[in-house]
Amino acid sequence: MATSNKPISLAGPLDADVQRTVELNKFLVEAGLYESADESARREEVLGELDKIVKDWVKQLTSQRGYTDQMVEEANAVLFTFGSYRLGVHGPGADIDTLCVGPSYVNREEDFFIVLHDILAQNEEVTQLQPVPDAHVPVMKFKFHGISIDLLYASVSLLVVPSDLDISQEAVLYDIDEATVRSLTGCRVADQILRLVPNIESFRTTLRCLKHWARRRGVYSNVTGFLGGVNWALLVARVCQLYPNAVPSMLVSRFFRVFTQWRWPTPVMLCAIEEEELGFPVWDPRKNPRDRTHHMPIITPAYPCMNSSYNVSTSTLRVMIEQFQFGNKICQEIEMNKASWSALFEPFNFFEAYKNYLQVDIIAEDDEDLRLWKGWVESRLRQLTLKIERDTYGKLQCHPYPYEYADPSRQCAHCAFFMGLSRKEGVKIQEGQQFDIRGTVDEFRHEINMYMFWKPGMELAVSHVRRKEIPAYVFPEGYKRPRPQRHLNHQHHSDKNDPGNGSPDSQLKRKHDSTGIDDTEPCRSVKRASISPVHPKTSSPRSGNVSDEPISNNQQKVTSNASGGSQDSPGSGNQDQTKCSSSSHASEKSLDSVASGSKCVKIEAVCSGDVTSKHVDCISPVKDSTAPTVAVSTTLKRVAEKVVLELVGSESIGGNNAELLQIAETDMGNVLVENLHFGGNGVPQSGLPEELEV
Numbered sequence: 001m002a003t004s005n006k007p008i009s010l011a012g013p014l015d016a017d018v019q020r021t022v023e024l025n026k027f028l029v030e031a032g033l034y035e036s037a038d039e040s041a042r043r044e045e046v047l048g049e050l051d052k053i054v055k056d057w058v059k060q061l062t063s064q065r066g067y068t069d070q071m072v073e074e075a076n077a078v079l080f081t082f083g084s085y086r087l088g089v090h091g092p093g094a095d096i097d098t099l100c101v102g103p104s105y106v107n108r109e110e111d112f113f114i115v116l117h118d119i120l121a122q123n124e125e126v127t128q129l130q131p132v133p134d135a136h137v138p139v140m141k142f143k144f145h146g147i148s149i150d151l152l153y154a155s156v157s158l159l160v161v162p163s164d165l166d167i168s169q170e171a172v173l174y175d176i177d178e179a180t181v182r183s184l185t186g187c188r189v190a191d192q193i194l195r196l197v198p199n200i201e202s203f204r205t206t207l208r209c210l211k212h213w214a215r216r217r218g219v220y221s222n223v224t225g226f227l228g229g230v231n232w233a234l235l236v237a238r239v240c241q242l243y244p245n246a247v248p249s250m251l252v253s254r255f256f257r258v259f260t261q262w263r264w265p266t267p268v269m270l271c272a273i274e275e276e277e278l279g280f281p282v283w284d285p286r287k288n289p290r291d292r293t294h295h296m297p298i299i300t301p302a303y304p305c306m307n308s309s310y311n312v313s314t315s316t317l318r319v320m321i322e323q324f325q326f327g328n329k330i331c332q333e334i335e336m337n338k339a340s341w342s343a344l345f346e347p348f349n350f351f352e353a354y355k356n357y358l359q360v361d362i363i364a365e366d367d368e369d370l371r372l373w374k375g376w377v378e379s380r381l382r383q384l385t386l387k388i389e390r391d392t393y394g395k396l397q398c399h400p401y402p403y404e405y406a407d408p409s410r411q412c413a414h415c416a417f418f419m420g421l422s423r424k425e426g427v428k429i430q431e432g433q434q435f436d437i438r439g440t441v442d443e444f445r446h447e448i449n450m451y452m453f454w455k456p457g458m459e460l461a462v463s464h465v466r467r468k469e470i471p472a473y474v475f476p477e478g479y480k481r482p483r484p485q486r487h488l489n490h491q492h493h494s495d496k497n498d499p500g501n502g503s504p505d506s507q508l509k510r511k512h513d514s515t516g517i518d519d520t521e522p523c524r525s526v527k528r529a530s531i532s533p534v535h536p537k538t539s540s541p542r543s544g545n546v547s548d549e550p551i552s553n554n555q556q557k558v559t560s561n562a563s564g565g566s567q568d569s570p571g572s573g574n575q576d577q578t579k580c581s582s583s584s585h586a587s588e589k590s591l592d593s594v595a596s597g598s599k600c601v602k603i604e605a606v607c608s609g610d611v612t613s614k615h616v617d618c619i620s621p622v623k624d625s626t627a628p629t630v631a632v633s634t635t636l637k638r639v640a641e642k643v644v645l646e647l648v649g650s651e652s653i654g655g656n657n658a659e660l661l662q663i664a665e666t667d668m669g670n671v672l673v674e675n676l677h678f679g680g681n682g683v684p685q686s687g688l689p690e691e692l693e694v
Helices: 015-031 039-063 069-074 083-088 110-122 177-195 200-217 229-242 248-260 290-291 313-335 367-391 438-448 658-664 666-673
Strands: 079-084 097-101 128-134 139-144 147-155 356-366 396-400 413-423 459-466 524-526 558-561 579-582 618-619 631-632
Touching: 015 177, 015 200, 015 248, 015 313, 015 438, 039 069, 039 079, 039 097, 039 139, 039 147, 039 290, 069 147, 079 083, 079 177, 079 290, 083 097, 083 177, 083 200, 083 229, 097 110, 097 177, 110 139, 110 147, 139 290, 177 290, 200 229, 200 248, 229 248, 248 313, 313 367, 356 367, 367 438, 438 459
Parallel strands: 097 147
Antiparallel strands: 079 097, 128 139, 139 147, 356 413, 356 459, 396 413, 459 558, 524 631, 579 618
16 A cells, blocks of 8 residues: 555535535534634633633742742743634534643642642632543543633643743653643644644534534444544544645535545554654554554544544444445535535434344432443443444444433433444344343443442443333424334435434433422332342353344343342342332233243342333332331342343344445454555555545
């Protein structure tokens, strides 16, 4: 693969392209993607106040440590921005990613996370202050005058930090640790992107458009295994380089054309990877075996160059390729005047796309505990996707949806995430074959239970639900579910009156109503008296074995008490079992019924409102002559052993993607190691076929 930094086309816009750009800009404004002048001015004021706070903080520390009056006078800290705000593509209400650079004698562990934290905590305009010192990139999160701030800190090897410090220079990286390098990377990458794109305004409009599109189509989330802000920025910047004279309407169309045909895992790079003498690790599959496992490498342009999209899995790559194909088709129709821009941004009907789903319910005592617990669980959901791929040899594919939903009828703090499940296309599977992922979910549950800051009431439930069992609260008000169809696709020929089907814009999150509904039972669980014991995980399908045995059609659930232990009272094994009734259709069996010959274990019928999609209601508590009735508010006390997932005739969201999936599963070591060239001025373009239409 030869390297080249030559563009694909130098062609400029035609009159029709200019007109389509005008229409695109109008659509983006009407969609509310731009903040008002007043809000922009307010952000500047807030950053000015924060800048003064950090400067006074450094001067205070300098004085306390006995430095001379002149040193105290010269002591300085510099505030930088990065992310969407620095790139100029932030929208109303967006947070501001900020970096404070201080002198060598002001450290992160004590001075930043203790001293500055206390200063901010005493400020009446600072709310929701949350230090996260153990994060991969240590950060302090808070709201200042109502504006969300993510504040990082980097201590550089200077006694006095000049006000005009240029952090894009490699000299700023001398004699600092890797955590500090990571803190500096965001700013260095943002600055480099703006230097490498041929037209900043065209880049900004295109990026703003593509980020909005990604949110509408459910593929904007780094933590879930899709792409985050910096990833989308790098992809758009590469397309801007390939078409330097194109206007935004052209760039949006070329974006989908390029990345529909891109040969992953060929990396996307804005410039060559340079290896400096500082010794920090850079992305290099020739030297680092782990780099060869990356499915969708998008390389940062600032030293040390790293893959910004290592979270992408085979399943999420498949979903994104299908969405790129959708975007490419719509853009072709727009260019032929057969569609308008609104068609491109139609929300993806996730809850109609699959027959089978995993529902992950997250429950806590109050909203603050839920925020912390949810953050931990959400950060680990990607691992569940990877484990299912591993244990089914990739035959079972997951589509994690990056939006949360909450049941407004609950009186406890609750939210739920969903994953679509389908068999991989092009793989021969016997009709009626079952996928046993009980051990997989059990392993995931045990990892979730490792949360250091677990509190009573923090609970997790993983359920298999079919399309018809999806809870009503994920859909917009008044939405009517369509009748089941044999074949579904994700094309844009949907009902124009469709309100969004739980789309991110129409139903991102139903906020928990703290007052609840008067006649709604509080979230409670009643302990089951008789249940199969939790066995050591000897039957975990780590080897990837696929079960072909028939299983119950009932929803099977794993509930997790993060404390991890069995909580049956003594002698409960001979007690009467809890009786529950279901408000679902009469044809649906009880949660307790298990088909004969099934490898399922009996599991607890959880009496907690609508944790399952079957609206289980408690009728009577556990009777125990020796122990009191057990009913713990907002907790799911039992931990059932495993969950069984039945997949018969599952549907995927798109057409035949066998070739694209084969591309995604190419031996990455061979592709990258043999063909990728480092150094020099070249940029690899071999991710594109030679016959790419310009």
